[in-house]
Amino acid sequence: MEVRSEGFQVMYDKLHAPVIPRSCFRFWFIRVCSSIVLWTCLVQLVTVSELWHSNFFSGLTSHIYHTNQRPIQDDLRLTQSHPTILPARNYTSNGFLRVSCNGGLNQMRAAICDMVTVARLLNLTLVVPELDKKSFWADHSGFEEIFDVKHFIDSLQDEVRIVKRVPKKFTRKGGYSTMAMPPVSWSNEKYYLEQILPLFAKHKVVHFNKTDARLANNGLPIDLQKLRCRVNYQAIKFTPQIENLGQKLIQILHERGSFVALHLRYEMDMLAFSGCTRGCTNEEAEDLKRMRYAFPSWREKEIVSEERRLQGLCPLTPEETALVMQALGFGRETQIYIAAGEIYGGERRLAQLRAAFPNIVRKEALLAVDELQQFQNHSSQMAALDFMVSVASDTFIPTYDGNMAKLVEGHRRYSGFKKSILLDRKKLVQLIDMHQNRTLPWNEFADAVRHAHEKRMGQPSYRRVIADKPKEEDYFYANPHECLCEETKCDDLLGHQNSHQVR
Numbered sequence: 001m002e003v004r005s006e007g008f009q010v011m012y013d014k015l016h017a018p019v020i021p022r023s024c025f026r027f028w029f030i031r032v033c034s035s036i037v038l039w040t041c042l043v044q045l046v047t048v049s050e051l052w053h054s055n056f057f058s059g060l061t062s063h064i065y066h067t068n069q070r071p072i073q074d075d076l077r078l079t080q081s082h083p084t085i086l087p088a089r090n091y092t093s094n095g096f097l098r099v100s101c102n103g104g105l106n107q108m109r110a111a112i113c114d115m116v117t118v119a120r121l122l123n124l125t126l127v128v129p130e131l132d133k134k135s136f137w138a139d140h141s142g143f144e145e146i147f148d149v150k151h152f153i154d155s156l157q158d159e160v161r162i163v164k165r166v167p168k169k170f171t172r173k174g175g176y177s178t179m180a181m182p183p184v185s186w187s188n189e190k191y192y193l194e195q196i197l198p199l200f201a202k203h204k205v206v207h208f209n210k211t212d213a214r215l216a217n218n219g220l221p222i223d224l225q226k227l228r229c230r231v232n233y234q235a236i237k238f239t240p241q242i243e244n245l246g247q248k249l250i251q252i253l254h255e256r257g258s259f260v261a262l263h264l265r266y267e268m269d270m271l272a273f274s275g276c277t278r279g280c281t282n283e284e285a286e287d288l289k290r291m292r293y294a295f296p297s298w299r300e301k302e303i304v305s306e307e308r309r310l311q312g313l314c315p316l317t318p319e320e321t322a323l324v325m326q327a328l329g330f331g332r333e334t335q336i337y338i339a340a341g342e343i344y345g346g347e348r349r350l351a352q353l354r355a356a357f358p359n360i361v362r363k364e365a366l367l368a369v370d371e372l373q374q375f376q377n378h379s380s381q382m383a384a385l386d387f388m389v390s391v392a393s394d395t396f397i398p399t400y401d402g403n404m405a406k407l408v409e410g411h412r413r414y415s416g417f418k419k420s421i422l423l424d425r426k427k428l429v430q431l432i433d434m435h436q437n438r439t440l441p442w443n444e445f446a447d448a449v450r451h452a453h454e455k456r457m458g459q460p461s462y463r464r465v466i467a468d469k470p471k472e473e474d475y476f477y478a479n480p481h482e483c484l485c486e487e488t489k490c491d492d493l494l495g496h497q498n499s500h501q502v503r
Contacts, residue, residue: 086158093125095200096166098178098207100130105380106387106403108132110477111211113231116160117224118215121189122197125161131380139380146380148237155235159227170204179203182210186470188219217476218465228476229483233414238384245371246388252366253389259335261393263408265315265400268344275303276314279349312426315400318343320432322353324423327449335359337393339386341379396420406478412458413484420458427452460484460494
């Protein structure tokens with residue numbers, strides 16, 4: 001029998017008391033704390049890594065390039081959804097730039113891209129652009145009724161400070177005067193730095209009252225060219241109402257099968273402006289002439305229609321378009337979406353095209369009346385729907401190279417060089433006339449049409465540059481090649497053989 005004193009027993013119990021619970025508590029406490037620290041570090045590391053990756057690889061363009069030389073997105077929705085909002089750039093503003101965009105929707109879209117770029121170059125604060133309400137289209141929509149203002153401001157805050165209005169203290173009431181002027185067309189970096197920037201020292205607010213084609217196509221620093229792309233493909237987004245209806249329209253068309261978006265620019269304003277009257281009655285030709293004279297901004301008044309046509313300066317007629325599409329191999333079953341306003345002459349002028357391609361559709365037939373009602377009498381909002389459908393189409397065919405045709409072409413290049421058939425109108429009218437005069441049989445006509453367009457399908461290429469002739473060279477927004485490849489690999493994608501200098 002073992003005998004222990006009370007004191008010895010207490011000491012014995014303390015020495016031999018189980019230590020497992022205290023040890024376990026310490027072990028789990030340390031493990032939990034370590035886990036929290038590790039996860040916190042991991043989250044911070046991922047965040048910093050994403051920001052660094054975005055800035056390092058994309059710079060000013062914020063994800064314009066992709067490492068495999070293909071654009072990031074495959075459709076318009078991917079281009080504009082859930083962008084990374086970077087921290088606001090901290091800079092001392094030299095003043096406020098107000099801009100009034102002139103022209104139709106796509107001319108104004110390009111101008112917005114240019115004006116953001118000018119504001120960045122000159123370290124200015126840009127006021128949300130004002131849209132044209134006085135031109136032929138007479139659309140009174142403001143910027144916020146067509147574009148997502150918050151997205152526009154937020155997505156560019158790391159480059160340019162954008163405000164909705166000039167602060168009161170810089171208005172006339174605050175003792176400041178605004179200088180209004182149109183910048184010189186096709187101007188380069190030097191012009192804006194030397195001629196425009198000094199104006200802000202005297203006038204804190206400068207108002208550009210015209211913005212069409214005020215920035216050069218070429219010769220600008222690569223970071224400015226990339227910023228133009230970033231604005232166009234990421235920052236400019238339509239309102240949710242337009243986006244949702246446009247996506248519904250695209251879904252309806254895709255459910256019916258593949259489709260061609262035909263930008264049939266045979267509308268009254270285009271015919272009046274260009275002076276092209278082929279296929280019109282004498283009365284219609286006179287109406288178009290009267291309209292041309294009614295708009296002072298349309299400078300050219302006396303135009304010989306047939307001369308313009310033979311030079312390739314007229315939009316193809318619906319009848320000519322039907323022949324060309326058949327020659328290109330489109331079958332009778334082809335689904336064709338007419339991306340245009342009202343065709344001049346109505347169904348009478350569409351008869352031959354519809355006979356060749358019965359599956360012609362328009363947004364008015366695909367959507368319910370109440371769905372389009374809010375966009376009626378707002379030509380720019382209706383044009384936004386056509387723009388979305390054209391970008392998303394399987395094939396895009398413009399019958400005239402206006403602003404919409406050029407911007408859609410550029411968007412489709414950026415979206416992975418989607419097929420865009422860029423019609424050689426000068427060549428086509430010669431072939432069409434020969435065929436209709438019975439001097440060129442159908443088989444030879446079709447072969448000649450296909451051969452003329454083998455390299456006019458929106459394939460990768462450099463922009464054509466013509467020194468001192470910016471109107472004749474390739475438009476930046478039709479082929480923004482700086483934004484379609486990595487600088488060191490552009491020749492691999494765009495090809496050495498594609499000469500981009502014309503002397």
